[in-house]
Amino acid sequence: MGxxxxxxxxxxxxxLPREGPDFDSAGLLAWLEAATSAELDMLPFGVxxxxxxxxxxxxxxxxxxxxxxxxERVIGRRFFSAVATCMNNHLVAGRFLCGPxxxxxxxxxxxxxxxxxxxxxxMLKHPAAMRIYILIAARS
Amino acid sequence: xxxxxxxxxxxxxxxSAYDALLEFLYLAPVAIIRFxxxxxIDMANAEAARLLMPLSPDAELSNMYTLLSRVVPDxxxxxxxxxxxxxxxCSQVRMQVPGIPTVLTLSVTKIDDDTLMAVVQDITQxxxxxxxxxxxxxxxxxxxxxxxxxxxxxxxxxxxxVDWNTSLRRLGGWEEQDVVQKxxxxxxxxxxxxxxxxxxxxxxxCQHGTASLECWVARKDGTRFSxxxxxxxxxxxxxxxxxxxxxxxDLTGRQHMNEMRRLASTDLLTAALNRHAxxxxxxxxxxxxxxxxxxxxxxxxxxxxxxRLNDLWGHDCGDHVLIATTRIMRETLREQDSIIRxxxxxxxxxxxxxxxxxxxxxxxxVRAAVEAGGITFAGAALSVTVSVGVCExxxxxxxxTEVIRVADSALYEAKRTGRNRVVAHRREREATDVxx
Numbered sequence: 001m002g003x004x005x006x007x008x009x010x011x012x013x014x015x016l017p018r019e020g021p022d023f024d025s026a027g028l029l030a031w032l033e034a035a036t037s038a039e040l041d042m043l044p045f046g047v048x049x050x051x052x053x054x055x056x057x058x059x060x061x062x063x064x065x066x067x068x069x070x071x072e073r074v075i076g077r078r079f080f081s082a083v084a085t086c087m088n089n090h091l092v093a094g095r096f097l098c099g100p101x102x103x104x105x106x107x108x109x110x111x112x113x114x115x116x117x118x119x120x121x122x123m124l125k126h127p128a129a130m131r132i133y134i135l136i137a138a139r140s
Numbered sequence: 141x142x143x144x145x146x147x148x149x150x151x152x153x154x155x156s157a158y159d160a161l162l163e164f165l166y167l168a169p170v171a172i173i174r175f176x177x178x179x180x181i182d183m184a185n186a187e188a189a190r191l192l193m194p195l196s197p198d199a200e201l202s203n204m205y206t207l208l209s210r211v212v213p214d215x216x217x218x219x220x221x222x223x224x225x226x227x228x229x230c231s232q233v234r235m236q237v238p239g240i241p242t243v244l245t246l247s248v249t250k251i252d253d254d255t256l257m258a259v260v261q262d263i264t265q266x267x268x269x270x271x272x273x274x275x276x277x278x279x280x281x282x283x284x285x286x287x288x289x290x291x292x293x294x295x296x297x298x299x300x301x302v303d304w305n306t307s308l309r310r311l312g313g314w315e316e317q318d319v320v321q322k323x324x325x326x327x328x329x330x331x332x333x334x335x336x337x338x339x340x341x342x343x344x345x346c347q348h349g350t351a352s353l354e355c356w357v358a359r360k361d362g363t364r365f366s367x368x369x370x371x372x373x374x375x376x377x378x379x380x381x382x383x384x385x386x387x388x389x390d391l392t393g394r395q396h397m398n399e400m401r402r403l404a405s406t407d408l409l410t411a412a413l414n415r416h417a418x419x420x421x422x423x424x425x426x427x428x429x430x431x432x433x434x435x436x437x438x439x440x441x442x443x444x445x446x447x448r449l450n451d452l453w454g455h456d457c458g459d460h461v462l463i464a465t466t467r468i469m470r471e472t473l474r475e476q477d478s479i480i481r482x483x484x485x486x487x488x489x490x491x492x493x494x495x496x497x498x499x500x501x502x503x504x505x506v507r508a509a510v511e512a513g514g515i516t517f518a519g520a521a522l523s524v525t526v527s528v529g530v531c532e533x534x535x536x537x538x539x540x541t542e543v544i545r546v547a548d549s550a551l552y553e554a555k556r557t558g559r560n561r562v563v564a565h566r567r568e569r570e571a572t573d574v575x576x
Contacts, residue, residue, distance in 0.1 A: 067166075068158075068159075068162050069159075069162065069163070069166075070159065073159060073163065082167065083166070084166070084186065085166065085167065085186045085187060085190055086186035086187070086188075086189035086190045086193075087189075087190070088190055089190050089191075089193065089194055090194065091193060091194055107199045108189075108193055108199055109189055109193060109196075109199070109200060109201035109202075110189060111184050111185055111186050111188060111189045111201070113162065114165055114183045114184060114185050115182075115183060115184075116181055116183075116184050116189070116201040116202065118200070
């Protein structure tokens with residue numbers, strides 16, 4: 001069935017090549033807003049796209065492999081309370097409550113499949129964007 | 141800390157056993173960590189990351205001892221001290237970072253010589269609730285301990301006392317075992333039909349939310365005190381009464397106050413107002429006249445030949461005559477009239493809302509009643525009479541002292557012209573009329 005197609009946000013003009021941006025690219029949010037599910041699945045890092053009320057709308061392949069959770073088990077659930085509770089604290093989830101816009105990077109540890117794994121998180125939120133995003137990359 | 145609500149979703153696809161297990165562990169609401177003797181963590185669930193990452197000094201979840209170095213710095217020592225191969229190393233150890241409201245507990249179990257498992261739980265809410273309860277209880281205890289004349293207790297719908305506190309001991313000498321689960325009628329005896337009257341009282345509280353009554357409250361030793369009791373219905377979630385709070389106010393203190401006030405203003409011998417209180421009464425009456433135009437008249441009465449009476453019969457007789465005369469005057473006067481013992485054998489009667497024309501007959505009734513009073517002493521009949529001066533107060537008099545002076549001059553005239561008579565001061569011509 002695929003994921004719901006993202007709408008390009010007003011004022012966000014994607015200017016990155018569609019082959020795939022980097023984890024820390026400047027225009028990443030706009031790109032994500034316009035990305036198809038297939039495009040998300042191509043990325044070398046995890047993408048969780050949520051509605052503003054934190055229900056999961058997209059859960060890409062990288063993330064699914066890392067966590068062991070199938071997308072269909074996750075989509076529609078509230079992310080911080082019902083999927084990835086490890087992030088349900090002031091370090092991550094709390095930041096989404098602070099203000100209308102965020103683009104922040106955080107070094108932390110996830111417990112994918114109960115094994116602690118170093119990750120780097122990027123949190124993206126913008127008033128013109130339809131969705132809010134958490135990106136997860138492996139950290140050595 | 142962000143806590144988004146849990147949204148229950150129907151499981152749309154059958155989960156494999158592995159999927160189910162994974163989700164189960166991801167959503168477990170306690171932190172579970174497995175670590176080696178040296179502290180190195182090899183497995184941890186999501187809740188562990190959630191609770192412990194904020195504590196981590198280095199954004200790592202790699203070593204238990206490092207992770208908890210700020211909150212349980214002696215954990216390595218505790219583990220080292222635990223010599224057995226398995227068992228509980230520590231249980232429910234409180235962990236709190238200073239300045240951060242979160243409170244966690246840690247329990248560590250040794251699984252084998254190389255392996256330990258820790259469980260961490262967030263008890264912040266429980267702690268907050270307990271702290272609030274403790275604080276509330278502290279406030280209640282302070283109320284119970286310090287509100288002198290009040291007792292408070294709770295009763296259930298059947299009128300059984302639910303709990304005890306120190307106020308019940310203070311007011312009634314009741315201890316916990318005396319009252320808990322006993323009927324409220326133990327404290328509120330309601331001499332006849334006690335139980336049903338008590339239930340009727342609670343019924344009223346049920347209907348109107350609150351009810352009050354004045355009644356006797358029993359102490360443990362069988363004595364009673366007069367009290368005012370208020371029952372307030374306690375509602376459950378649906379607004380139905382599930383019990384009552386009773387507050388009983390010991391009125392004895394108030395009665396004592398009234399008693400003290402009365403004693404302070406009463407002439408000890410005759411029970412008339414003493415001069416001090418009488419002055420206040422007179423001043424009040426005069427200012428009512430000046431401000432509101434309320435009339436009043438003054439009657440000054442003086443017992444005739446009182447000194448001779450004392451000399452002949454002794455001071456006991458004199459006292460007896462004073463008491464008897466006051467009694468006769470009280471019986472003769474109206475409710476609203478005041479009797480002031482102004483001097484040794486001299487009285488001022490204050491007649492409110494009374495003008496001269498009405499005051500004079502009253503004064504004469506008093507005079508006649510004393511004369512016919514039939515006062516006896518030591519078996520002998522005494523002849524007791526009073527001389528009386530009457531005047532009506534006028535605002536132009538300026539002060540109450542002036543009014544008294546006017547009445548006094550009428551009294552003097554009564555004495556001068558033969559005693560046992562009423563003289564009214566008519567004012568117009570600064571002349572007095574002998575009326576009786």
